Amino acid sequence: MKKLILSLALVAAVLFSCKNETKEKIEEASEAVKEDMKESIDTVKKKAENVIDSTKVKVKEVVKKGSEKVEESAKKVKESVEK
Numbered sequence: 001m002k003k004l005i006l007s008l009a010l011v012a013a014v015l016f017s018c019k020n021e022t023k024e025k026i027e028e029a030s031e032a033v034k035e036d037m038k039e040s041i042d043t044v045k046k047k048a049e050n051v052i053d054s055t056k057v058k059v060k061e062v063v064k065k066g067s068e069k070v071e072e073s074a075k076k077v078k079e080s081v082e083k
Helices: 001-018 020-082
Strands: none
Touching: 001 020
16 A cells, blocks of 8 residues: 555656656556556455355354254253153
8 A cells, every 4th residue: 555655646746747748658657557456456355255255154054063063962951851
């Protein structure tokens, strides 16, 4: 993030001190940086969603196994009380 801010500050400084041709090139470069950042954010978002989805599945499996063990323990307690 620091690199991005420094890059944009550098671009802004150069915009004020360069010729029109250079300014246009810098504007194009700025747009390219924006697009790259958007793509990076989208990629990170997709990866995060995948991790969250897989975590949800794992949690469901753990909860299911835990509830089965609780039910087994409850049955054992019930049987021991009935004897």
